[in-house]
Amino acid sequence: MKLYLRGHEDRYAVEQLQLALFPEETMEPVDAPFAGDGAVSALSRGSVYLTATAKITLHGKTAFAMRRVKRTDDVPTVRRLLQNTYYAAAMQLRQPPEWGSLSGVRPSKLTTRHLLAGGDAAGADRLLKDAYHVSPERRRLCIEASLATVEAAKRLRENDISVYVGIPFCPTRCAYCSFVSASVERLKDQLPPYLDALEKEIAHVGKLLQQSGRRVRTLYIGGGTPTTLSTVQMQRLMDAIAAHFDLTDLIEYTVEGGRPDTLSLTKLKTVRAMGCDRMSINPQTMNDAVLSCVGRRHTAADTVAAFADAKQAGFEGINMDLIAGLPTDTPDSFASSLEQVLALQPTNVTVHTLALKKGADLFFDRLRLPTADEVRQMLQGAERRLRAEGYAPYYLYRQKYMSGSFENVGWCKPGFLGLYNIYMMEELHSIISLGGGGMTKINLPGGKLERFHNPKFPQQYIERIEDVLSQKDVAFALLCRSTR
Ligand code: SF4
Structure with a gap:
């Protein structure tokens, strides 16, 4: 669907909204007037008023809206004006979406x-x-979710930060994955030099943390699938973290097990013994046919076995992820997956909505994807059952290209907020990220953020590790100048 802007340059604001309101249409930004289907978002600045108009033509039907506010240079006000105007036009062509005119990732x-x-x-x-x-x-x-965030925020002090350590490797690549994760089947040789580079970064950040006097409150080893590492490699990684970071004030230590096929009792016991108290085991679905469809080489039985091993290894806090909207899945099969997960009584369940971004395998073209209405039924059923079982939502976020433009929601039993998820998603404090693809976010006064990106791919990360360390110096210098 074409989008042409006239009189303003806030493409992001209008584009995000168009993607959210017309998810089935492909976005096509254009820089000249056009005829036929598409949208025009315009802004004119008079001496007294700012006037926004939106004209949307879809399948031959045209809608028009106009809104105005007193002239201002306030960016959020102008953005709201543009979005509200676009939304008013769009609502003449389609049903109101669940999230209304909110198009951001963090509603x-x-x-x-x-x-x-x-x-x-x-x-x-x-x-x-x-x-x-x-x-x-x-x-x-x-x-x-916001009330849970307020509770989580009470546990923070001025100098607190959280740390993310990324392992962008997985045993195989899921068909819907758009992440940079590398399959170890293909890139096994990169793992040892990757860990060498990561250890360098851990040692360097350890020094910077000590010098800056910041307290690490939550630590999250994510991916990819970190437990793609062997038990020995996992021990080595966690030893390095323990050796270089002061973990005295840590209130949560998570390892994303992710794929049950990467977990063994020995590995889980090793991770637990190193101080990790929260594990994520993610079936995504408990339907073996759907698992096979999306290229995950494990079964529902593997998930049940991994969960039992995690309990035996001493984990109390265990999260399990499910995805609504996987190819060939149905509301009944999704409900059955949820029941099987609930039977295990994890402390946390995260219900994702499938987001098919660029980079996901194209073979989805050949498979039946649940409709937006079916995804809605899955999410509604999940919410009803989770609430009945005593879970409450504690964080949520949205992504582009989600089925039905819904959301991902983390649910927890009382006392089991996933603190890292809240601190990171709500941007309550600075997050220092290590490893390939890591994004460090430094919170600055006035609610601003400065982002620092590590190289995305393992090979780039290995080759550019010295640059990564220098960039961390810059990030910490900024952190020390900021308050939180
Ligand atoms: S486990 Fe996650 S990161 Fe790894 S391939 Fe699958 S979707 Fe991608």
Whole structure:
């Protein structure tokens, strides 16, 4: 679907909204007027008013909207004007989406900000309803996640940070994956030099942490699938972390087991003995036919066995991920997957919605994907069952290209908030990320953020490790100048 801007350059704001409101249409930015289907977002600046218009033509039907505000240079106000105008036009052509005109990745940041500034849940609800047209169900999720965030924020002090360590390797590549993760089947040789480089970065960051006097509160080893590492490699990695980081004040240490086929009792015991207290074991579905379809070489039985091993190894906090919208899956089969997961009684369940981004294997063309309505049924059923079992939502986020433009929600039993997920997603404090693809985010005064990217691919990371270390010096210098 074409998108042409006239009189403004906030392409991101309008593009995100168009993607969210018309997920079935391919985005096609254009820089000249056109005829036929597409959208035009325009802004004119008068001496008293800013006037925005949006004209959208789809399948031969045209909708038009105009909105104005008192002239201002305030970027968020202008952005809201453009988005509200586009939304008003779009609503003449389609049903209101669940998230209304909210198109960002972190919808709960709005309500969290409202609550942290002293507002209450009723005010947060009005904000989502009146300014963004969010549905009652999504408002409830959002506000509950924000209330959990407020609780998590109480555990933080001025100098706290969290650390992410990335292992961008997986046993095989899932068909829906758009992450840079490398399959160890293909790139086995890169693992040892990758770990060498990562150890260098761990040692360097350890020094910087000590000099800066920052406390590490949560530590997350993610991927990829970190447990793709052998038990010996896992021990080596966690030894390096323990040797160089002061973990005295750590309140949560997570390892993403991810794929059950990478977990053994010995490996789990090793990880637990190194201080990790939270494990993620992600079946995605408990339907073996669907697992096989998406190229995950494990079965539901492997997940059950890995869960039992994790319990035996002493893990209390265990998260399990499911994905709604996988190819060939149905609402009944998804509900059955959830029941099998609930029977294991994990402390956390994260319900994702499939997001098929560029980079995912194209073979999806040949498979039946659940419709947006089926995905809605899956999510509604999951919410009902999770609430009945005593779980509550504690964090949520959205991605581009999600089925039905829904969301991913982390659910937990009382007392089992996934703190790293909250701190990272709500951007409550700085996150130092190590390893290939890691993104360090330094929180600056005034709610601003500065991002530092490590090279994406393992080989680049290995080759450019000295640059990575220098960049960490810059990030920490900035961190020390900031307050939180
Ligand atoms: S486990 Fe996750 S990161 Fe690895 S290939 Fe599958 S989707 Fe990608």
